[in-house]
Amino acid sequence: MLTTRHGVRPLGAADLADFLALSDLDPVVNVFVDHRARSTNLEPRWLGGEVWGRYVDGRLVAACHVGANLVPVNASPDDARAFAERALGRARTVSTIVGPHEAVRAFWQVVSGTWGPPRETRWRQPHLELTAAPAVEADPRVRRTTRQDLDLLYPACVAMYTEEVGLSPEAGGGADLYRARVLQLVSRGWSFARFDGGRLVFKAEVACMSPHAAQVQGVWVAPDRRGEGLATSGMAAVADIVRREIAPTVSLYVNEWNTPARRAYEAVGFEETARFSTVMF
Known part of the structure; x- marks a missing residue:
């Protein structure tokens, strides 16, 4: 060896x-x-x-x-x-x-x-898991996205990434690569959203999966619709589909300072099992 x-x-x-x-x-x-x-x-x-x-x-x-x-x-x-x-x-x-x-x-x-x-450090991010049925009612209008949704989905993905990371995924000529990643998740059946009146108001994706778990990323609510509970019922819907069709446990990690998101995940039934840290360049 x-x-x-x-x-x-x-x-x-x-x-x-x-x-x-x-x-x-x-x-x-x-x-x-x-x-x-x-x-x-x-x-x-x-x-x-x-x-x-x-x-x-x-x-x-x-x-x-x-x-x-x-x-x-x-x-x-x-x-x-x-x-x-x-x-x-x-x-x-x-x-x-x-x-x-x-x-x-x-x-x-x-x-x-x-x-x-580094560009940014995030030292204590709660890592959350859901191993049972969601504790709140799932939003029945959340569904898997299709290629036909891309014109509405892609701008929301860019907005989420920019808000979360502080840098556009399209910076430095990265638009084609990022668009391909979004399409890959759609084609795998790992992209979920709710549409109201011809616009996307909630979305989330599965980033990766194993026989044991699926990790959710990219949870986003349109800014003018925040505070309505869309994240809570939307995540319940995503978790329900994921546990039924992809993997038995749903996981994610969240920024410690993101109180609204943490409250939504707690309401759904997610429990903290570890702490992550992220250093970004």
Whole structure:
């Protein structure tokens, strides 16, 4: 077995079973990396990056997804520091570090002097899960979107992303790529919305899924319709469809300061199970 400093080495297709077993130790928190591993077979050409594993006594104990998103997997602070030391040996290519708070913080403490300053940091984001039927009535007007909805859906996706991230996904010529991503989610049946009077007033998407969970992203309500409960009943509808047709558990993470969103998710029945952190460049 080829190893490097601190027992860290790149993983490949031959390591898929070990990686999935590691991910299964916390399958809902790890839904993103589980989805990436299953859909790419850990092949770098499909990953658009690498997945690193850390071995102790020949056993895989932690991993780190290194693509556009850098995501620690079941990493202790010591594991995260080992991954960070490997990361310092290469130029920063990631746009976001995201994952469980303690691992992200430990990683960032090592690389911040070289990789900083970040555009924004969000240090304590509640990670939420729903494992039962929604606690409120679902909005019957929420449905899966189709390609015919794109003229209304795409501007809402751009608005949500810009509001959430502070930067338009179309910046720097990214419109075609982002539009393709929106279409991909629509074609998978992972895009949901409610339309009133010829306009989109609520939307959400599934970002990734595994046999264990589906992670929801992009929850958005038209600004002039906020405060009406559309997010609560809309998320109940999305969660109901997702649990019935995609995966048994629905997860998401939310900014700590977003009180309206947190109240809506709590009303639906989501419960906090972890804290995430995000560092954006």
